[in-house]
Structures are given as structure tokens and as C-alpha cells.
Amino acid sequence: MPSRPTLRYALLAALVLTLAALGFVAHSVASTANAVAAKTLCSDVFLSRRTPQAVIEQDLRPDNPLAPLQRFSVETASASVSLLGLWTRRAIHRPGLSCTLLNGVTEAALRAQPLPEPAPPPQPETPLPPSNIDGILQMAFEEPGGAHALRTRAVVVMRDGQFIAERYAPGFHRDMPLLSWSMAKSITNALLALRTANGALDIRRPAAVPEWASASDPRHAITPEQLLRMSSGLAFRETRTALPADALNMLFRQPDAGAYAADMPLEAAPGTQWQYSSGTTNILSRLLRDTFHGDLQAYWNFPRQALFDPIGARHMMLEVDPSGTFVGSSFAYATARDWARLGQLFLDDGMVQGRRLLPEGWTRFATTPAPAAPHGSYGAHVWLNRGSENERQWPLLPDDTYSFQGYEGQLVIIVPTYHLVMVRMGLTRTGATWDPNRYLPSILAALE
Known part of the structure; x- marks a missing residue:
């Protein structure tokens, strides 16, 4: 004793x-x-x-x-x-x-870092005439009561490439860019498509990540495609409600988000396990930066010149971490109309005003289910409405529906069957859910 x-x-x-x-x-x-x-x-x-x-x-x-x-x-x-x-x-x-x-x-x-080339100030958007679905959009802003608020801030509907209806909460408007959270991943997807199209990147070859450079490193074989499909096998914990919270640490405490994520060990063979991970997106963002071979200004100018301006998304912006790399997982700002334009680009398989922007077939690639994703619910940085009716996220919507989704209820919903894109932005936190099943079927019925 x-x-x-x-x-x-x-x-x-x-x-x-x-x-x-x-x-x-x-x-x-x-x-x-x-x-x-x-x-x-x-x-x-x-x-x-x-x-x-x-x-x-x-x-x-x-x-x-x-x-x-x-x-x-x-x-x-x-x-x-x-x-x-x-x-x-x-x-x-x-x-x-x-x-x-x-x-x-x-x-x-x-x-002391150089700044991107200044962009011309965006012109104010033109208001839309009244629509027969304005009443449904008004319902989408109603609060259900109780302890948890939905706080919808913007809803926009586009059909056949044209804006047909929109509504905004008091204090918000069509020219106000709002935070995307994980909808930013769709921008990273499109930027990688552009670099793939011009031969700067091959998504099916092992990713040129410095931390994995040794052929003896089990992470050496991970490809950008596996990162896009959230099937890298890296041990990254996305959770915001328990420790270790890798996503929070990466986004708010690290100088280099991509390097932090790339340091994660392997916990499963690449391609065999699906796990949602903002870290993999920031590895892709750093890979994108590396294709510019140290030309920081060219990298910073690239999203606006190659993507945002061509689709007319003049308020869209990606923010950077202290190392200068775009936080492509989470930190994008854009108006609801700009998000609809990006959704329309995917709906049109990368075409805009008769010009091919993304590689032909890229949307088919992005919406092909990741082999390891449960019920085929995830493609390449895109959420899919696949599986049986009981398995689909939105059972009242067609199974060809796909979406970009972000924390607090950010949504771009693309419905190819109806040539329709719907955007919802808000501040819906834990305990509440803004459910498209309550509104979108009524919108589709009204448009038939």
C-alpha cells in the first residue's frame, strides 16, 4: 500500500x-x-x-x-x-x-501577399416579374414554430435556363453574396474539371501530394478521383459535435488546410470505404494550386476568369487560407442566382451560351455513384437522390435529382427531368431541417 x-x-x-x-x-x-x-x-x-x-x-x-x-x-x-x-x-x-x-x-x-487582378463591380440584377409559384416560395419562408428556427434567406427557381421566381427574407436581396459552406465543393469540382480539360491534371493518376511522394507510402496510390468521390481511405473526422473534430480544426485553427488534411493516416484501402470529408476537398484545392507552378496570382485569378465570369456569377468568390490556397471545401460566397447559374452549368453538361466550358460528359462523371457510397447517394462532390424510395433523401423527387449541399441548409437542387434548378440559402441549425419535399413537388406540379 x-x-x-x-x-x-x-x-x-x-x-x-x-x-x-x-x-x-x-x-x-x-x-x-x-x-x-x-x-x-x-x-x-x-x-x-x-x-x-x-x-x-x-x-x-x-x-x-x-x-x-x-x-x-x-x-x-x-x-x-x-x-x-x-x-x-x-x-x-x-x-x-x-x-x-x-x-x-x-x-x-x-x-504582403500579391492580390488578384481587380474585377469590375457587378451590375445589379434585374427584378423578376410575378410568377404563379410566388405563393409556394412564400410558404418556404414560413417558420414552423417551436424551439428551432429555419431562417430561410433566399429561394430562387430557374427553369430551362431562365430565372422564373425568387424570394428573399427582410434584410437580404438578390445582389447579396451569402456563405456556401460545403456547396463550395461543387466549385472545386468545376475548377478541377477545367484543369482536367486543358491537360494540367489527370484525375485518374496518383495525386501529386508531397506528403505521399514516397512509393512506399500507402497513401501514394490515392487518386484525385478517389478524393472527389470521398473514397480516399484517409482517417479524417468531419463531425462538428465530438472530438476530434478535424473539420473545425482544419478550417479555423490551421494555416494550411490542405497540408493538415494530407497528413492524415490511411485507415482503409483507397476506393474501398466512403466517408464524407472536407479535408479531401482541400487536398484537391492544393493540387489545383500546384498546377499553376507557384504563380499565385494566376491561381487566384483562375476561378473568376475561367468559371465565374463565363457563367455570369459575378458575385461568386472563393476565400483562401493563410497559405494562400482556396478553402474549396467550405468558404465560398455567392448570391442565390449565382448558385443557380452554377447548377445550370452542370444541368447543361458544362455548356454555357453555346460554348463548352467543362469537359463533355463531366456531369455524367460527377453524378455517377461512388462505388463505396451507401445506396449510391454520392457521386464526385455531388449528392445523388439514388436508391429505393425508402433510401432516397427526397423520395418525392425524381431519382435523377442531384444537389450541392452545405451546412445550415444551403442547397442547390438540380432536377434534369424538369430542366429545373432550385436554390435555397438560410441559417438552419441543428434540430431543424428545411425539407424540399414540402415545396419542390408543388412547384413542379404548378409548372406542368
């Missing part, structure tokens, strides 16, 4: 370790929460042109138990958030790049 002094020291050591662990967790949670808020505040103020008060009251305080303790600040070209004056996190705004968190890098270092 240990002596009393020995037992006392053991208990004291255990207490110290426990307190240290609790302190680490507190630091991690507070730092991440402040980073999420700082990044949101910065982008929504300087890019979406919302007032700081509106962003704080409508986005940062609801459903946030830490909000009463957080302090929010907006400066000339930055935003910062602290918790009781501690764990301050800051994001800075740069023209053409929007906002970037200061993760392991100084503001001076970021501001």
Missing part, C-alpha cells in the same frame, strides 16, 4: 493533469468558437455588406451559449472576437480575396 505522501503526490498529479486537460479543452473550444465568429463577422460585413449589428444579432448570437460572454469588434479591414477578453481571434479583409483568419501567420505577412 502506498504511503500517505506518495498517495498525496499521486492525487495532486492527477488533479494537475485533469485541470491541464480541462484547460486545453476550454482553450480549444473558446479559440475555435471565436475564430468561427470572427471569420463570419469579417466576411459578412466586408463581402456581403451587412451591418455588424445585423450579423451579430442574426448570425452570431442565436443558438450560441457563448455569445453573452463574447466581445465582437469590426475595424477598418478586419474583425475580431474574444471570450471575456481572452482567446482573441481575428480575420482580415483583402480586396479580391475577402477574409482570412490569422492562423499561425501575422497580418503583415498576409498583407
Whole structure:
């Protein structure tokens, strides 16, 4: 039996370790929460042109138990958030790049980076005439009551390549870019298609990832196609509600999102296991950057020049991490109309105004189920409405329906059978679901 002094020291050591662990967790949670808020505040103020008060009251305080303790600040070209004056996190705004968190890098270092070529200011969009589905769109903004709000902010419907109806919540409008979250993955998909078309990238050859360069590394065989199909086998944890939360760590605490994801070990043979992973998208974003061989400005200009301008998505923008790589998994801003235009590009198999933009057959490739995906529900960075009626996400919609989806209820729904694209943007958090099955079948019926 240990002596009393020995037992006392053991208990004291255990207490110290426990307190240290609790302190680490507190630091991690507070730092991440402040980073999420700082990044949101910065982008929504300087890019979406919302007032700081509106962003704080409508986005940062609801459903946030830490909000009463957080302090929010907006400066000339930055935003910062602290918790009781501690764990301050800051994001800075740069023209053409929007906002970037200061993760392991100084503001001076970021501001020393070259900027993309300035884009001409987008022209205001023309309002639409009244439509016979305006009443259905109004229903899509109704709140069901109860503890959880849907907070729909924009709904747009496009048919046969033409906008036919739209509606916006008070304080939001057709020229306001909004955060995509994981709908950004569809942009990464299209950019990779463009680089594949011009021969800069081969998605079926092993990915040229520095961390996997050795032929003896089991990750060496992973291909960009397997990354696109979320079947890389990498041990990346997407969850936001439990530790380890790799996605949150990658997006809000790391200087290089692609490098962080590429460091993950292999837990399954490539191509044999499906697991949704924002990390794989940021590996693809870094692969895309590497095809420009160090020309950072050419890389930054590429999305606008090669994709956004040709489809008329003049408000669309990808944001970068501190290393300069697009956060292609999560940080895109665009208007609801811009998202509809991207959906229409896929619906038209990469054609826009008679010009081929994406490789012929790319949409068929993107909507082919990943072999390892359950019920064929996922293609190449695209969600599919496949499987039996009981297995489909939206059983009331045709099985050729596919979609781009993002956190908090961001949706681009593409229904080839009806030549239709529908976009919904909002702030629907855990506990509530904005369900297209309640609205889209009525819209389709009204258009027949």
C-alpha cells in the first residue's frame, strides 16, 4: 500500500493533469468558437455588406451559449472576437480575396501577399416579374414554430435556363453574396474539371501530394478521383459535435488546410470505404494550386476568369487560407442566382451560351455513384437522390435529382427531368431541417 505522501503526490498529479486537460479543452473550444465568429463577422460585413449589428444579432448570437460572454469588434479591414477578453481571434479583409483568419501567420505577412487582378463591380440584377409559384416560395419562408428556427434567406427557381421566381427574407436581396459552406465543393469540382480539360491534371493518376511522394507510402496510390468521390481511405473526422473534430480544426485553427488534411493516416484501402470529408476537398484545392507552378496570382485569378465570369456569377468568390490556397471545401460566397447559374452549368453538361466550358460528359462523371457510397447517394462532390424510395433523401423527387449541399441548409437542387434548378440559402441549425419535399413537388406540379 502506498504511503500517505506518495498517495498525496499521486492525487495532486492527477488533479494537475485533469485541470491541464480541462484547460486545453476550454482553450480549444473558446479559440475555435471565436475564430468561427470572427471569420463570419469579417466576411459578412466586408463581402456581403451587412451591418455588424445585423450579423451579430442574426448570425452570431442565436443558438450560441457563448455569445453573452463574447466581445465582437469590426475595424477598418478586419474583425475580431474574444471570450471575456481572452482567446482573441481575428480575420482580415483583402480586396479580391475577402477574409482570412490569422492562423499561425501575422497580418503583415498576409498583407504582403500579391492580390488578384481587380474585377469590375457587378451590375445589379434585374427584378423578376410575378410568377404563379410566388405563393409556394412564400410558404418556404414560413417558420414552423417551436424551439428551432429555419431562417430561410433566399429561394430562387430557374427553369430551362431562365430565372422564373425568387424570394428573399427582410434584410437580404438578390445582389447579396451569402456563405456556401460545403456547396463550395461543387466549385472545386468545376475548377478541377477545367484543369482536367486543358491537360494540367489527370484525375485518374496518383495525386501529386508531397506528403505521399514516397512509393512506399500507402497513401501514394490515392487518386484525385478517389478524393472527389470521398473514397480516399484517409482517417479524417468531419463531425462538428465530438472530438476530434478535424473539420473545425482544419478550417479555423490551421494555416494550411490542405497540408493538415494530407497528413492524415490511411485507415482503409483507397476506393474501398466512403466517408464524407472536407479535408479531401482541400487536398484537391492544393493540387489545383500546384498546377499553376507557384504563380499565385494566376491561381487566384483562375476561378473568376475561367468559371465565374463565363457563367455570369459575378458575385461568386472563393476565400483562401493563410497559405494562400482556396478553402474549396467550405468558404465560398455567392448570391442565390449565382448558385443557380452554377447548377445550370452542370444541368447543361458544362455548356454555357453555346460554348463548352467543362469537359463533355463531366456531369455524367460527377453524378455517377461512388462505388463505396451507401445506396449510391454520392457521386464526385455531388449528392445523388439514388436508391429505393425508402433510401432516397427526397423520395418525392425524381431519382435523377442531384444537389450541392452545405451546412445550415444551403442547397442547390438540380432536377434534369424538369430542366429545373432550385436554390435555397438560410441559417438552419441543428434540430431543424428545411425539407424540399414540402415545396419542390408543388412547384413542379404548378409548372406542368
